[in-house]
Amino acid sequence: MKLGKFLSMGVLSVFALGACTPNADDNSEWNDGSQPVVFKSQIQGVKTRAVNNAWSEDGSDQVGVFVKQNGAFGDAVNKHYYVSAEGNLSTASADDAIYYPDNGDKVDFVAYYPYATTLAGNAYTVDVTEQSSQPAIDLLYSINATNKDKSVTAPVQLTFKHQLAKIVLNITKDATIPTLEGLKVAVTGTKTKGSFALLNGVLTPDDNSVQNIAAKVSNAGTLAETIILPVNGLSGAAITFTIGDKTKSWNIPEGQNYVAGSQYTYPVVIKETGGQISVSFGDATIDDWTPVTGGNIDIDFGNGGGVDPTPGGEEKLIFTETFGAVMGSKPSGGWPYVSKFTAWSNPWTFTDKTSTMSIRSIDYKTESNPNPTDKVNNLWVPAAKNSTLEISSINTEGYTKMKFGFELAADSYNFTAGTKISEQELNVLRFTWNGQDISIPSKIVTSANSNVFFPFEIATDLVGTANSVLEISTTDADNKAGLRVANIKIFGTK
Numbered sequence: 001m002k003l004g005k006f007l008s009m010g011v012l013s014v015f016a017l018g019a020c021t022p023n024a025d026d027n028s029e030w031n032d033g034s035q036p037v038v039f040k041s042q043i044q045g046v047k048t049r050a051v052n053n054a055w056s057e058d059g060s061d062q063v064g065v066f067v068k069q070n071g072a073f074g075d076a077v078n079k080h081y082y083v084s085a086e087g088n089l090s091t092a093s094a095d096d097a098i099y100y101p102d103n104g105d106k107v108d109f110v111a112y113y114p115y116a117t118t119l120a121g122n123a124y125t126v127d128v129t130e131q132s133s134q135p136a137i138d139l140l141y142s143i144n145a146t147n148k149d150k151s152v153t154a155p156v157q158l159t160f161k162h163q164l165a166k167i168v169l170n171i172t173k174d175a176t177i178p179t180l181e182g183l184k185v186a187v188t189g190t191k192t193k194g195s196f197a198l199l200n201g202v203l204t205p206d207d208n209s210v211q212n213i214a215a216k217v218s219n220a221g222t223l224a225e226t227i228i229l230p231v232n233g234l235s236g237a238a239i240t241f242t243i244g245d246k247t248k249s250w251n252i253p254e255g256q257n258y259v260a261g262s263q264y265t266y267p268v269v270i271k272e273t274g275g276q277i278s279v280s281f282g283d284a285t286i287d288d289w290t291p292v293t294g295g296n297i298d299i300d301f302g303n304g305g306g307v308d309p310t311p312g313g314e315e316k317l318i319f320t321e322t323f324g325a326v327m328g329s330k331p332s333g334g335w336p337y338v339s340k341f342t343a344w345s346n347p348w349t350f351t352d353k354t355s356t357m358s359i360r361s362i363d364y365k366t367e368s369n370p371n372p373t374d375k376v377n378n379l380w381v382p383a384a385k386n387s388t389l390e391i392s393s394i395n396t397e398g399y400t401k402m403k404f405g406f407e408l409a410a411d412s413y414n415f416t417a418g419t420k421i422s423e424q425e426l427n428v429l430r431f432t433w434n435g436q437d438i439s440i441p442s443k444i445v446t447s448a449n450s451n452v453f454f455p456f457e458i459a460t461d462l463v464g465t466a467n468s469v470l471e472i473s474t475t476d477a478d479n480k481a482g483l484r485v486a487n488i489k490i491f492g493t494k
Helices: none
Strands: 002-004 037-041 061-069 079-083 089-091 099-101 107-113 122-129 138-146 156-161 165-173 184-191 195-197 204-206 211-215 221-229 231-234 238-243 248-250 256-258 263-271 274-282 286-287 296-301 306-308 315-321 350-353 358-362 376-379 387-394 400-410 423-425 430-433 436-437 444-446 454-460 469-474 482-491
Touching: 002 387, 107 156, 184 221, 184 231, 238 274, 248 274, 256 315, 376 469, 400 430
Parallel strands: 037 156, 165 263
Antiparallel strands: 002 099, 061 079, 061 107, 079 089, 107 138, 122 195, 138 156, 165 221, 184 211, 184 238, 195 204, 231 256, 238 248, 263 274, 263 286, 274 296, 296 306, 315 482, 350 387, 358 376, 376 482, 387 469, 400 454, 400 482, 423 444, 430 436, 430 469
């Protein structure tokens, strides 16, 4: 297949690319002399790059780019690009240049950072045991650039997202501690290695890789940072603090979640009482690299200690369900029905009782961003059909004051009836928690807001159980236009 016009991609800042060829052995077939594509890039959320929000000033940052067609990678795999301080992309060699298919076929682009010379079957090997150079392990992934062909003249925008999670400790001391210099911090009891499938963005942890991770601690001992593998329902993990010959551990609460792309920041105070060292944790916030509130933690090196909860408990983000990594373009076999979909973000049980719903990907339009460059996976609830999705095995034992967040959108066309819909009430989607209604406020959208996602956050007095059930349903009469659900979040107080 002959390739025509060159492409572009991006996500942290603007990348200008050189040419790339999917077949380094026969450039004549791919490179017809047309102009190369220009790439633009940006990183979503807070950055952990070497210079905060910027690429390395010396231009040493490198990314790998793939061309995806009909749901599979072709010949153009792991093409090597350098990134300048301004975010411009340039090929490492002429053989790394990429061109659009000359026959007009549409393609998707997948990119990742940091670049690896060798991949295991198009899978990136994740290893967070060594934290001294965090940019070297901060896995970023872009899958938003889809359905591009040689008719595209504007730069292709690549949006990279963090695929791991990060724990940040902001550490202070009182007058009883002379200095924090020499402080050592470690995260124990978590998996440290895994395999990240670049085709679909699924991270598979290595169950045999549980070991201690020495945090990156500043010389002054006031900042400790640890990048970890994302995990739901963490068990048996702890954070240890060592000053001189004294070590104390704080057990991470059972069932704690660390979500991909989120940075969990804890204020920590270290002091000495009764000749022993104690460590107090304040509320945790989450940045995207998203804010979460955690309990106050008090660690005493000799005279007891443990969790010092704020009265009434603290609200926590327990789970986030994004329906897997963004698919981008429609798979060759069609959008997967719920019964066939397997790339869920959580180990819950998803049952489509009516066999009507599917998981799809669409432009992520919101009121504030009606012309997005990225996409979002969503639950598609087709018009004019009775639909019920049961999500069970949600472990929220011990949580109260459950709160639910999600985003809803409506189509503007009833494909079953073949008619355009002028308006649709979004709260015809009924949500229940363990059989009890979650009251959703009214929101009527018109055809002008077709497939625009609107956020909802519903606070309740409902409680959690070890096997909670969230049910989403609607009727054929109420659902006129077809509805979408994205980014389900479950909060609780504990």
